[in-house]
Amino acid sequence: MKQYTIYPADYAGGNELLIVDDDAINRAILRKIFSQSYSVAEAVNGRQGLEEVLNPQNHFLAVLLDVIMPEMSGIEVLRKLESLGLLKQIPVFLITAEASEQVVKEAYELGVMDVIRKPFVSYVVRRRVESVIELFEARKHLNSVVEKQQIELLDQANKIIQLNQGMIEALATAIEFRNEESGGHVQRISEITRLMLENTSFGDKMDKKEIDNIALASIMHDLGKITIPDAILTKPGRLTAEEYEVMKTHTTNGVAILESISQLRESEVYEYACDIALHHHERWDGRGYPEGLKGDEISTWAQIVSLADVYDALSCKRVYKASFSRSTVLEMIRTGQCGIFNPDLLDSFFGIEEQLSEMYRSLPEAQNF
Numbered sequence: 001m002k003q004y005t006i007y008p009a010d011y012a013g014g015n016e017l018l019i020v021d022d023d024a025i026n027r028a029i030l031r032k033i034f035s036q037s038y039s040v041a042e043a044v045n046g047r048q049g050l051e052e053v054l055n056p057q058n059h060f061l062a063v064l065l066d067v068i069m070p071e072m073s074g075i076e077v078l079r080k081l082e083s084l085g086l087l088k089q090i091p092v093f094l095i096t097a098e099a100s101e102q103v104v105k106e107a108y109e110l111g112v113m114d115v116i117r118k119p120f121v122s123y124v125v126r127r128r129v130e131s132v133i134e135l136f137e138a139r140k141h142l143n144s145v146v147e148k149q150q151i152e153l154l155d156q157a158n159k160i161i162q163l164n165q166g167m168i169e170a171l172a173t174a175i176e177f178r179n180e181e182s183g184g185h186v187q188r189i190s191e192i193t194r195l196m197l198e199n200t201s202f203g204d205k206m207d208k209k210e211i212d213n214i215a216l217a218s219i220m221h222d223l224g225k226i227t228i229p230d231a232i233l234t235k236p237g238r239l240t241a242e243e244y245e246v247m248k249t250h251t252t253n254g255v256a257i258l259e260s261i262s263q264l265r266e267s268e269v270y271e272y273a274c275d276i277a278l279h280h281h282e283r284w285d286g287r288g289y290p291e292g293l294k295g296d297e298i299s300t301w302a303q304i305v306s307l308a309d310v311y312d313a314l315s316c317k318r319v320y321k322a323s324f325s326r327s328t329v330l331e332m333i334r335t336g337q338c339g340i341f342n343p344d345l346l347d348s349f350f351g352i353e354e355q356l357s358e359m360y361r362s363l364p365e366a367q368n369f
Contacts, residue, residue: 011024011367015038015039015061016038016039016040016041016058016059016061017038017039017040017041017060017061017062017063017064018040018041018042018043018049018052018053018058018060018062018064018307019036019040019041019042019063019064019065020042020043020046020048020049020052020063020064020065020066020069020077021042021066021069021095022044022045022066022069022070023066023254025325026066026095027042028117029097029122030064030125031329033122033125033126034129034217035119035121037130038061041058041060045070045071045072045075046065046069046070046073046076046077047071047304047333048071049063049065049072049077050072050099052079052082053086053090054084058280060090061089061090061091061133061136061137061342062090062091062092062129062132062133062136063091063092064093064095064129065077065078065092065094065095066094066095066096067094067096067098067103068096068098072263074094074096075103075106075107076229078092078094078106078109078110078111081110082110082111086246087110087111088111090136091129091132091133091135092111092112092113092203093113093114093115093116093129093132093135094107094112094114094115094116095116095117095118095120095125095126096115096116096117096118096286097118097119097297104226105109106118106148110308114128114132115130123187125202125205156275159260161162167276169322179226183234184363184365186219186220186221186222186309187219189218189221189240189308189309189312190215190216190218190225190310190354191215192312192352193214193218193301193304193305193308193310194212194215195352195356196307196308196348196349196352197211197214197299197304199352199355200348200349200351201344202300202304203234203343203347209268213236213268213272214268214276214301216269216273217269217272217273217276217301218276218301218304218305220254220258220273220277221276221277221280221305221309222250222254222277222309223249223252223254223258223349224232224252224253224255224256224257224277225250225254225255226253226257227249227250227253228246228247228249228250228253229246231245232247234248234319235319235320236319236320237320241312242266248290249290250279251257251277251278251279251280251281251289251290252290254278255277255278258270258295259274260263260271263331273301274300275301275302276301276305278290278302279291279293279298280302280305280309281300281306282297282302282343283308283339283340283341284340284342287340289338290292295342303341303342303345304345306339306341307341307345307346308338309351310327310333310338311333311349311356312329313338314329314333314338314353315329315334315360315366315369316360316365316366316369317365317366322368323365323366323367323368323369324368324369325358325368325369326357330350330353333346333349334346348356354359357369
């Protein structure tokens with residue numbers, strides 16, 4: 001069958017996404033996620049969405065496609081795009097809560113880039129879509145002079161996509177079982193970890209790639225809490241000794257979950273993620289868990305995530321406590337009321353804490369900060 005091309009040979013690229021969904025609320029949510037970085041076009045059903053894609057005046061970077069819609073379903077749109085050869089030119093994502101496994105399987109066989117299930121986490125969706133867009137845009141601009149370099153970049157982007165399809169799905173599932181602040185919590189832990197490595201001596205021997213991997217791995221530090229019963233995880237009061245023993249298992253359970261993600265085991269993030277998940281509750285004095293590691297037996301990244309976790313927990317309201325003021329938070333950390341940390345790490349932390357504090361000043365859950 002003749003292939004259909006929507007991009008002219010001299011096309012320099014656009015900056016527009018197409019959202020195809022008959023639900024106005026879903027369109028509004030997706031538009032809000034992407035409107036700061038892209039122009040957003042909308043279609044209210046599959047037939048209209050297909051017409052928008054086939055319009056030669058439109059040059060979409062990606063299409064976000066619902067499954068169940070009037071006039072033409074999302075899977076019918078995919079079949080048509082595949083028959084015209086367009087799924088190799090423009091990345092398409094199914095975003096749905098209703099697709100059967102049969103539909104999902106067919107979508108992947110046709111060439112859809114990803115299936116993102118509702119409800120979704122906004123920054124996860126944005127990252128997954130943007131990673132694929134970067135990959136497609138790089139492919140369009142390869143040339144003989146930089147071909148080798150571009151292929152390396154594409155390979156790295158592809159690894160990120162594969163990682164997201166396994167690792168971030170697990171994270172998103174965990175977040176659905178946690179309190180509403182969890183998404184913000186893991187983002188802040190990642191940012192604090194990155195800032196500590198970029199701005200203190202603890203990251204002096206690390207290149208940007210390693211710092212990126214550690215910051216990404218830190219997102220998964222509490223992944224094992226998905227296995228903790230709600231009665232313990234969301235208990236508003238102090239845990240009993242028995243409940244605390246159950247809570248402590250989130251470290252080993254987190255590693256077990258990570259080990260079950262086949263895509264992640266081949267990633268450079270994997271070893272960092274496992275180490276952080278297992279050891280972010282170890283203490284410098286050896287009184288932590290689960291292994292009772294002491295001093296430099298604890299990796300640098302696990303030490304940093306541990307401190308970041310304490311700083312964030314004290315600064316923000318949780319189900320079992322109110323938020324503390326910034327001065328109280330710093331005093332509690334300085335005096336070891338919430339764990340004993342590497343003295344050099346504390347010196348580095350206090351050296352950049354003013355910068356770290358900026359991310360809390362407008363947070364509702366850190367109203368006392």
